[in-house]
Amino acid sequence: MNNLQKLSVLSMSLLLTACGGSDSAEKTLADSTAGLLTVSISDAPMNNVDKVELVLDHLVMTDEHGETHQFPMNGKSFDLMQYQGADSFKAVDRLAIPTGQYHDVHFTVIQGDGNQGCAIENIDGRHGLNIEDGMLPLHDFTMTQDQHMSMTLEIDLYRSVWQDSGEYRLSHGGMYSIDNRHMGHLVGNVDPQWIEDCETEHADKIDNGLYAHMAYLYDATVTDIDMMVDVSSARTDQRQSPIALSPIKIHQDGSGNWSFSMGFLPEGDYRVGYTCLASKDDPVIDDMNQGQFQMFRDAGALTIEAGENGGQQNDHQCGSGGDTGNGHMGGHG
Incomplete structure (x- = not known):
């Protein structure tokens, strides 16, 4: 902490x-x-x-x-x-x-x-x-x-x-509390090429060029990009919504690097996905089936470790330089 x-x-x-x-x-x-x-x-x-x-x-x-x-x-x-x-x-x-x-x-x-x-x-x-x-x-x-x-x-x-x-x-839907001895933090770095590719491919879906780059974290039971969906209280397709989200931001040091962070995650196994279409994710609507939301990349599996006293930082590379998962595009229009 x-x-x-x-x-x-x-x-x-x-x-x-x-x-x-x-x-x-x-x-x-x-x-x-x-x-x-x-x-x-x-x-x-x-x-x-x-x-x-x-x-x-x-x-x-x-x-x-x-x-x-x-x-x-x-x-x-x-x-x-x-x-x-x-x-x-x-x-x-x-x-x-x-x-x-x-x-x-x-x-x-x-x-x-x-x-x-x-x-x-x-x-x-x-x-x-x-x-x-x-x-x-x-x-x-x-x-x-x-x-x-x-x-x-x-x-x-x-x-x-x-x-x-x-x-x-x-609402209580996005809240949980945890014993600090059994949690860790996640810092993710995202391949800048993913950012560029997502913006290029989905330019027709974004108004005024305002992309919303976001990391979506799922339980380990989600094993590939086709199982990754948006946040929705109206989901009826039996797929599992993400358990945490975080904006992906460019570093202000001129390096061109992009990263995100998620804190106080229960220790265990997860999978992370990336999209630049988070602005198309309405938490009340199933945007995978009724809107324009798509997950762009499967950023791979990861394990959150708490460390000896809890609060350990866990680093994950999304894309070039680390575990990229299957790296294919997916989702439903």
């Missing part, structure tokens, strides 16, 4: 404000053996968006006895767009939690109305952002004595943000 913001939003005094069931939560928290909980939030970057402001209200969890504990976040806000790839915002820093099992763990948020609460900013201005069910889900966990549990909530904006009747919404 790089450049984690050194920000503690919850001190030990907040434990006295936790809410429980019929028994006193203050007594439970004061008398129990405890571990420490740290929760960070990161995102997969998104084009054409300047700011995604999240405003946290409470951290909520239910223990094994059915008691619900709430820890105030006091309207802590941050711009999610500032925490991309391997960077993350530390929302909760070493909060003492009694030992035991916890479920229904989540942050509640302050919904946006355009002036207050969660918001999204783009070329058209500032807009209220409504989060699905008013909360950001985290995974269940077990706290042991003297343990420091560190987890990260990863929010893939390409798969989560959508617009409905003029309102912006953030």
